[in-house]
Amino acid sequence: MIKTELYEQVLLETVKRGATELSADVKEAFVTAIEKETNTDAKKGLKATLESMELSAKRENPLCVDTGWPIFYFKVGNRCVLEGGFVELENAARRAVAKATELGYLRATMKHPLTGFDPGNNIGMNIPDFTYQFVDGDSIEISYAAKGGGSECFGGTRHRIVAFADGIAGIEKFVIDSFVASARAGAVCPPSVLGIGIGGTANVAANLAKEAACLRTVGSKHPDPMFAKIEEDLYRALNSLGIGILGAGGDTSVLSVNVEYAYTHIAGIAVATSTNCMVARRASTRIEEGGRVTVMKSPMWFGDR
Amino acid sequence: MAEYHLNGPLTDADVEQLNVGDIVYISGEVFTCRSRLQKYVFDEKNTLPFSTEGRNILIHNGPIIIKENGKWKLVSFMPTSSIRFEKWGAKSVDQWTLKMIVGKTTMGTETAEMMKAKKCVHVSPRSVSPNLWIDSIEVQDVHLYDELGRIEAAWFFRVKDLGPFIVDIDTKGQNLFDRMDETIAKKKEQALRDLGIDPDYQFTKLY
Numbered sequence: 353m354i355k356t357e358l359y360e361q362v363l364l365e366t367v368k369r370g371a372t373e374l375s376a377d378v379k380e381a382f383v384t385a386i387e388k389e390t391n392t393d394a395k396k397g398l399k400a401t402l403e404s405m406e407l408s409a410k411r412e413n414p415l416c417v418d419t420g421w422p423i424f425y426f427k428v429g430n431r432c433v434l435e436g437g438f439v440e441l442e443n444a445a446r447r448a449v450a451k452a453t454e455l456g457y458l459r460a461t462m463k464h465p466l467t468g469f470d471p472g473n474n475i476g477m478n479i480p481d482f483t484y485q486f487v488d489g490d491s492i493e494i495s496y497a498a499k500g501g502g503s504e505c506f507g508g509t510r511h512r513i514v515a516f517a518d519g520i521a522g523i524e525k526f527v528i529d530s531f532v533a534s535a536r537a538g539a540v541c542p543p544s545v546l547g548i549g550i551g552g553t554a555n556v557a558a559n560l561a562k563e564a565a566c567l568r569t570v571g572s573k574h575p576d577p578m579f580a581k582i583e584e585d586l587y588r589a590l591n592s593l594g595i596g597i598l599g600a601g602g603d604t605s606v607l608s609v610n611v612e613y614a615y616t617h618i619a620g621i622a623v624a625t626s627t628n629c630m631v632a633r634r635a636s637t638r639i640e641e642g643g644r645v646t647v648m649k650s651p652m653w654f655g656d657r
Numbered sequence: 658m659a660e661y662h663l664n665g666p667l668t669d670a671d672v673e674q675l676n677v678g679d680i681v682y683i684s685g686e687v688f689t690c691r692s693r694l695q696k697y698v699f700d701e702k703n704t705l706p707f708s709t710e711g712r713n714i715l716i717h718n719g720p721i722i723i724k725e726n727g728k729w730k731l732v733s734f735m736p737t738s739s740i741r742f743e744k745w746g747a748k749s750v751d752q753w754t755l756k757m758i759v760g761k762t763t764m765g766t767e768t769a770e771m772m773k774a775k776k777c778v779h780v781s782p783r784s785v786s787p788n789l790w791i792d793s794i795e796v797q798d799v800h801l802y803d804e805l806g807r808i809e810a811a812w813f814f815r816v817k818d819l820g821p822f823i824v825d826i827d828t829k830g831q832n833l834f835d836r837m838d839e840t841i842a843k844k845k846e847q848a849l850r851d852l853g854i855d856p857d858y859q860f861t862k863l864y
Contacts, residue, residue, distance in 0.1 A: 393658075393680070393823065397784035404786035416785055417721055417735040456732050459721045459808065468693065470806050502738060502761070515861035521854045522861070532845055537762040537825070537834040539738060541785065589848040593841050598761065598783055600823050601837065620863060630785060 363448035370635035394602030420498035429489030506539035508627025538599030541629035552614035561626035572657035667756035682820030693809035717760035747771035780822035
């Protein structure tokens with residue numbers, strides 16, 4: 353059995369790491385973008401961003417002032433036993449978010465949607481958000497993702513049902529139109545990690561898109577060549593537009609395009625996009641049944657990607 | 658594109674020399690706001706409890722500030738998206754006699770017209786680099802803290818060579834991102850063609 357004290361401590365450390373440390377894969381994508389950049393101002397902007405993000409880890413302060421919607425993903429072994437059960441896991445996650453806010457790793461950003469009431473600790477109705485995936489084994493992998501307001505509020509997240517008559521062309525047209533509109537003037541904080549969900553009901557497509565944006569390793573490819581080709585084609589197309597860092601021009605507009613899919617109805621194809629900002633904040637930790645804790649480089653939410 | 662290091666309060670001459678695409682760094686006394694301050698003043702008809710004379714640079718921003726040993730400490734700072742405040746943009750430029758708004762994204766046409774009439778510019782960040790900025794910012798004071806909360810309150814900062822920011826709306830009414838839209842639209846046509854998609858592609862209408 354995994355003790356409450358242990359997983360609560362891991363939850364807080366994971367939130368802190370997600371808020372203050374850049375993931376290794378995102379850093380690598382930044383380094384590549386800096387090398388490739390031919391626009392002088394964009395190159396300076398990318399360098400300044402990377403420099404600031406590296407200082408965050410040392411100073412233990414947030415990578416960005418907007419610390420986003422707090423979101424947890426739990427990949428749970430089928431035989432995993434937690435002290436207090438999963439209700440206590442969620443309570444501990446809420447306590448960890450409140451503590452991280454008190455310690456200044458998170459800004460008190462979550463508010464009541466109608467009154468604007470600010471609880472001051474990022475805890476409220478249905479927030480933080482929890483998603484579970486069940487796998488073989490007896491350990492639990494905890495991932496924390498912070499979805500920024502810019503990336504979520506300016507049309508970076510949307511969906512459309514595409515007719516089978518329109519197929520891949522319809523899917524790609526929708527994605528390109530959506531990204532161009534949402535990245536205008538840097539609204540979604542490009543260069544983005546663009547997640548795309550294809551198939552399922554609209555909410556399934558939207559969840560896949562969000563998980564593809566927040567959890568897929570940047571630079572990974574879909575194992576199915578058909579979907580890998582869509583990823584490659586859109587990556588090339590979007591990076592040919594010259595949108596650049598914060599939309600004021602540059603060679604890199606997306607750091608990665610990640611597609612995930614579900615089977616769909618014969619009537620149509622739900623397509624959803626979810627755009628993550630350049631910081632693409634997340635952190636993951638595994639706790640094994642015996643209490644061994646391992647910091648994970650990447651969430652590995654979708655198998656090995 | 659030129660680079661300018663400006664000291665606030667700004668004069669008409671300071672901002673009239675700027676063109677879209679120029680880079681600016683700012684020094685002097687500035688204040689911050691987000692939605693609630695503008696709603697509080699322009700919709701709920703409350704009076705701004707301070708004068709903007711001598712403090713005519715506004716930063717759209719919700720900083721992270723904590724109290725440490727009885728003093729305010731700025732933990733993180735990044736300009737937030739101005740475009741969502743378009744409803745109040747023209748009023749803020751006019752009534753607060755602003756000469757510069759610093760914010761991510763840009764403002765809409767109504768604000769840009771007011772900026773042209775009143776000689777004011779909008780500048781936008783080119784990076785997400787809070788740690789390179791917080792050392793250039795000293796927290797001086799705060800207004801409406803109890804009424805609006807820590808993030809939405811009006812913070813007074815003294816800044817030193819804060820930047821770089823790119824001028825996206827100048828006093829001639831030009832907008833950098835309108836120009837960007839034109840070049841992006843052309844490149845988008847080519848990108849679609851390269852994917853074998855007609856730029857005038859029409860979706861099968863399902864609803």
